[in-house]
Amino acid sequence: MSSILTIMTYFSYIFIVTLYAVKVVRIARMPVHLRWELYPVLHETERKYGGSYYEDLEWWKRNRQKGRVRGILFLLKDNFSMGEYFHRNRAYWLVLLPWHIGFIFIIVFHVFCFFGALAMVLGLAVSPESSSALGRFLYFSVLVTGGISFITGTFGSVGMAIKRLSDEELRTYASPQNYFNYLFTLVIFLSGLYAWYFVDPTLSEYRQFWRGLITLKPMSVETAAAFHILAFALFLIYLPFTRSIHYITKFFAYLWIRWDDRPNVPGSKIERMVEKCLNQPVSWSAPHIQSGNKWAEVVSKMPTANQKEPKGNEEEIKGKGYRQTERPTG
Amino acid sequence: MKKRLRVRDIGKRSDQLVEITPEDLLPLPDLSNQSDRETPIPQLTEDQKRQYEASLDGVVAIGIQKPKNEKEEEEFVEKFLSGLKKLLSKDDNWTFLQPLMHSLEYCARCQICNEVCPIYLASGKQEIYRPTFRSEVLRRIVRKYLKKQGKFRSKFTGNDIELNSRTIGRLAELAYRCTLCRRCAQVCPMGVDNGLISHEIRKLFSQELGIAPKELHELGTVQQLEVGSSTGITPKALENIIDFMQEEIQEKTGREIEIPVDRERADILFLQNAGEFISWPENTEAFAIIFDTLGINWTLSSELVGYDAVNYGVWYDDVQLARIAIRQAEVARKLKVKRISVGECGHAHKALLVVADRVLTGDLNIPRESAIPILEDAVCHGKIRLDPRRNDFPVTLHDPCNLVRMSGIVEPQRRILRKICPQFREMEPHGVENYCCGGGSGLAIMSSMNFQAWKETISGRMKLKQILEAFQDVLDPATHKYVCAPCSNCKGQIRDLLNSHGAWDKYGILYGGLVELIVNAMVDLEKPFIEWEWR
Numbered sequence: 001m002s003s004i005l006t007i008m009t010y011f012s013y014i015f016i017v018t019l020y021a022v023k024v025v026r027i028a029r030m031p032v033h034l035r036w037e038l039y040p041v042l043h044e045t046e047r048k049y050g051g052s053y054y055e056d057l058e059w060w061k062r063n064r065q066k067g068r069v070r071g072i073l074f075l076l077k078d079n080f081s082m083g084e085y086f087h088r089n090r091a092y093w094l095v096l097l098p099w100h101i102g103f104i105f106i107i108v109f110h111v112f113c114f115f116g117a118l119a120m121v122l123g124l125a126v127s128p129e130s131s132s133a134l135g136r137f138l139y140f141s142v143l144v145t146g147g148i149s150f151i152t153g154t155f156g157s158v159g160m161a162i163k164r165l166s167d168e169e170l171r172t173y174a175s176p177q178n179y180f181n182y183l184f185t186l187v188i189f190l191s192g193l194y195a196w197y198f199v200d201p202t203l204s205e206y207r208q209f210w211r212g213l214i215t216l217k218p219m220s221v222e223t224a225a226a227f228h229i230l231a232f233a234l235f236l237i238y239l240p241f242t243r244s245i246h247y248i249t250k251f252f253a254y255l256w257i258r259w260d261d262r263p264n265v266p267g268s269k270i271e272r273m274v275e276k277c278l279n280q281p282v283s284w285s286a287p288h289i290q291s292g293n294k295w296a297e298v299v300s301k302m303p304t305a306n307q308k309e310p311k312g313n314e315e316e317i318k319g320k321g322y323r324q325t326e327r328p329t330g
Numbered sequence: 331m332k333k334r335l336r337v338r339d340i341g342k343r344s345d346q347l348v349e350i351t352p353e354d355l356l357p358l359p360d361l362s363n364q365s366d367r368e369t370p371i372p373q374l375t376e377d378q379k380r381q382y383e384a385s386l387d388g389v390v391a392i393g394i395q396k397p398k399n400e401k402e403e404e405e406f407v408e409k410f411l412s413g414l415k416k417l418l419s420k421d422d423n424w425t426f427l428q429p430l431m432h433s434l435e436y437c438a439r440c441q442i443c444n445e446v447c448p449i450y451l452a453s454g455k456q457e458i459y460r461p462t463f464r465s466e467v468l469r470r471i472v473r474k475y476l477k478k479q480g481k482f483r484s485k486f487t488g489n490d491i492e493l494n495s496r497t498i499g500r501l502a503e504l505a506y507r508c509t510l511c512r513r514c515a516q517v518c519p520m521g522v523d524n525g526l527i528s529h530e531i532r533k534l535f536s537q538e539l540g541i542a543p544k545e546l547h548e549l550g551t552v553q554q555l556e557v558g559s560s561t562g563i564t565p566k567a568l569e570n571i572i573d574f575m576q577e578e579i580q581e582k583t584g585r586e587i588e589i590p591v592d593r594e595r596a597d598i599l600f601l602q603n604a605g606e607f608i609s610w611p612e613n614t615e616a617f618a619i620i621f622d623t624l625g626i627n628w629t630l631s632s633e634l635v636g637y638d639a640v641n642y643g644v645w646y647d648d649v650q651l652a653r654i655a656i657r658q659a660e661v662a663r664k665l666k667v668k669r670i671s672v673g674e675c676g677h678a679h680k681a682l683l684v685v686a687d688r689v690l691t692g693d694l695n696i697p698r699e700s701a702i703p704i705l706e707d708a709v710c711h712g713k714i715r716l717d718p719r720r721n722d723f724p725v726t727l728h729d730p731c732n733l734v735r736m737s738g739i740v741e742p743q744r745r746i747l748r749k750i751c752p753q754f755r756e757m758e759p760h761g762v763e764n765y766c767c768g769g770g771s772g773l774a775i776m777s778s779m780n781f782q783a784w785k786e787t788i789s790g791r792m793k794l795k796q797i798l799e800a801f802q803d804v805l806d807p808a809t810h811k812y813v814c815a816p817c818s819n820c821k822g823q824i825r826d827l828l829n830s831h832g833a834w835d836k837y838g839i840l841y842g843g844l845v846e847l848i849v850n851a852m853v854d855l856e857k858p859f860i861e862w863e864w865r
Contacts, residue, residue: 031424039738050762052738057703084519088442173439175488246436253521257429264687274688277424286540299652
């Protein structure tokens with residue numbers, strides 16, 4: 001059993017890291033897109049009301065405010081506060097935040113388990129009585145993060161299921177997968193909570209297990225802890241088939257799309273990327289597009305007068321809005 | 331209580347998915363002299379219903395002909411799927427692939443975006459107008475028909491949808507029940523953009539199936555590229571208009587001001603929405619007076635496309651967007667001007683300054699700017715002699731979405747108004763949180779069949795409510811009031827909104843641009859520039 005748990009744990013970590021990496025690379029390798037920012041952009045610190053460099057006279061002669069650190073910090077912080085939900089749907093926030101805190105802390109818990117085990121392998125005592133401050137720190141970190149994760153995650157999983165079922169608006173757009181996810185996460189957090197409360201109050205089983213992972217000598221653990229470890233490994237394998245990576249892609253959405261106000265400066269990297277895209281072929285089939293040519297050729301050609309135009313209602317158009325109060329023109 | 335519509339109902343066989351009654355609508359402020367009685371949106375004729383796809387909400391924006399037989403229906407579905415594949419390809423849709431994929435894949439279905447959508451709220455929360463509804467339709471089609479998930483996975487992930495000509499026709503119409511104002515995107519913690527999805531659906535129909543509202547395509551971008559302007563103004567007609575505007579400036583101000591055309595090596599090529607030339611020439615006249623006072627070396631162009639700032643491509647077709655932006659830049663290059671300045675036109679700002687920025691390369695990459703900071707510099711640094719007492723009437727500011735939320739030009743226009751309008755008051759909310767006028771993304775110029783009534787009743791309702799609330803303390807029609815809308819399309823929509831609710835007669839509310847207020851305050855002019863008459 002301990003060997004199966006060890007193999008599953010190794011496999012699940014390798015699996016999730018590989019699939020997430022593939023997804024991230026796929027997003028990063030997408031071509032440069034046209035600008036589509038949305039104000040306010042976070043790095044405009046002097047124009048927090050939502051202004052841009054276009055408010056300046058001859059903006060291209062001035063230094064622009066830029067920098068991603070502020071944006072990254074904001075997004076990291078938002079993962080712990082979920083401010084938009086707090087402002088717009090407090091009841092949803094009350095269950096969503098604990099659910100997500102459960103995820104964040106279970107990851108941190110495992111990281112501390114790993115370092116705790118590593119410290120033990122290196123001969124450091126990890127306990128409340130340890131002579132080493134690091135040993136005491138790792139002991140309490142495992143305990144605190146594990147406890148927070150199991151409690152908030154259990155509360156959040158139940159709460160999310162109830163909220164989505166009881167709110168007609170949310171229920172209408174929910175899929176069976178949503179409810180399966182709540183059930184799955186409930187199993188994980190609740191099994192962790194059970195093992196902690198009834199079997200392993202110091203959470204030392206996990207450090208032992210991780211010690212076995214590091215030394216490649218599988219350690220046997222209590223059944224309740226083993227169940228939690230197995231469920232968590234299965235969950236890691238399942239995660240890439242869900243939208244869970246939004247924790248990471250959210251950063252791209254904000255930094256590469258919503259706050260991407262980088263102008264296309266002549267001779268810049270952006271200009272080179274755009275030129276590359278303009279050399280790609282177009283295969284759109286509408287009559288006004290010369291399919292088969294490159295983008296650059298298609299967009300620099302004027303459409304000819306005899307081509308068939310898109311279908312629209314013929315007789316019903318009253319005329320464009322401008323003309324309703326037409327004035328004499330001379 | 332009405333039964334809640336499901337996403338899968340988009341393909342349902344029914345004459346009309348929703349029927350909107352006046353009782354459903356968001357109430358307007360309870361004003362003492364309000365004599366409004368809501369009239370329902372006019373019904374289409376039986377013949378129109380037979381001919382065009384109108385089964386979404388009984389309104390027609392595009393005018394899609396219904397397939398006449400099974401073969402036509404199959405072709406329609408196949409072409410749609412072919413376009414959908416191209417929408418997800420990096421060759422055909424490099425322009426928006428990354429934002430689109432993100433918005434398709436990472437919606438958490440939390441629904442918090444709906445409560446900020448003016449159309450959804452104004453309609454009395456009609457399910458079909460929910461920003462997430464149309465996005466969910468597209469997502470389900472992608473998963474079921476392109477990714478071809480098996481039966482179990484399809485059920486598990488909730489891909490319950492049927493693709494037929496009704497689904498496609500309704501989806502096309504639904505893409506034009508969104509003004510692309512992107513308030514929904516602004517509040518999404520995941521960065522999902524339902525406005526972008528509307529934009530991409532429109533593109534699919536235009537670029538693959540050749541389906542787009544006639545006002546945007548044939549009378550819009552195609553006419554602009556062929557005739558010179560989406561208004562139909564030819565270079566010859568432009569000459570007459572310029573003569574007329576020069577004469578009118580002289581009549582109003584006593585000044586002989588030349589509106590320069592095709593002046594080589596000017597500092598500024600001034601790009602004005604040609605709708606101003608026809609409907610509101612006083613706007614261009616005001617710019618001419620200000621530029622003349624400031625001694626700016628500027629010019630208009632008489633070249634095709636060079637005298638019309640509009641670029642409707644930004645709303646529905648990337649190819650047309652790029653063609654127009656390139657043509658405008660070529661005109662500037664030929665004239666050897668130092669920069670292009672865009673007048674009071676929100677979408678032209680977004681198109682030329684922001685979106686098409688990554689289309690213009692090499693020597694077409696000429697500096698492009700908004701004219702509003704020039705105005706701010708003139709007003710706030712005392713370069714024009716102004717007397718705010720000349721503007722001593724209530725003024726509120728409409729924020730065009732494309733100017734504020736999409737281009738980040740928020741404060742300069744406010745600094746001007748605070749300086750020259752003693753009774754300036756904000757609408758709530760305003761700035762980057764503003765509500766769309768209801769005519770955004772081309773809706774302002776679309777008026778086929780009963781679409782005009784839909785805009786006046788639903789998409790513009792929230793804006794009308796804001797305007798009335800901004801002036802609630804001064805509603806007496808004897809007190810003239812001014813809605814400042816620095817955008818041609820917004821002005822068109824606000825004109826129609828105020829007109830349809832009789833706001834000029836009942837409340838004395840007029841609308842206009844920003845420059846008119848500046849010129850109205852100029853101490854050097856004997857007569858007021860703003861004429862208080864309905865236009």
